[in-house]
Amino acid sequence: MLVKDAMTAGIRIAEPDELLPHAAKKMRTQNIGALPVVEGGRLVGMITDRDIAVRAVGSHKDIPVTKVKEIMSEECIWCAENAQLEDAIRIMEQNQVRRLPVMNDDHRIVGMLSIEDIALFAPVSLVGEVMKAVAIRNRDLLDSEPVTTRSIRQ
Structure with missing residues (x-):
């Protein structure tokens, strides 16, 4: 199965100069x-609800005037829409991420592949593997000092 057959298409995006409250409202709605x-x-990056909580609120930023680009992860891991789903799962496992932006051949974002998408379309054994990889990362983060964003370009 290809990534484009499992991904969530028509995703919401944020822009670098967008204010955090607006991005947070998109996430909530x-x-x-x-x-x-x-x-x-x-x-150009990714912003998560955790970024807002930890990098903005936890750092006492002035939330109403803080821009997305101030706290987003500037580099992110992604996969191609025509990649095999199993290959995308391996990328998620190796990098211990819960979601991957999906790009087309022109390097334009066309969707998002999440653990939830994988749970719906992948064999149960693969779902368990990626969940375990992410769980290990989450446990490691709880047991360690704050870390900087790890990311690569595919």
Whole structure:
């Protein structure tokens, strides 16, 4: 199965100069935890609800005037829409991430692949593997000092 057959299409995005309250409202109304940050049609980062809580609120930023670009992860891991779903799952496992932006051949974002999408479309054994990889990361984060964002470009 290809990633494009399992991903969530028609996703919401944030822009780098967007104010945090606006991005947070999008997350709340769509019941999502992350927004790809797009500028000029290109993926330039990711912002999560955790980024807002830890990097903005936890750092005592002036939330009403803080821009997305001030707290977003500037680099992010992504996968191609024509990649095999199993390959995308391996990327998620290796990088211990819960969601991947999905790009087309022109490097434009066309969707998001989440653990929930994988649970719906992948074999149960693969769902368990990716859940375990993410759970290990989450446990490691709880047991450690704050860490900087780890990311790569595919």
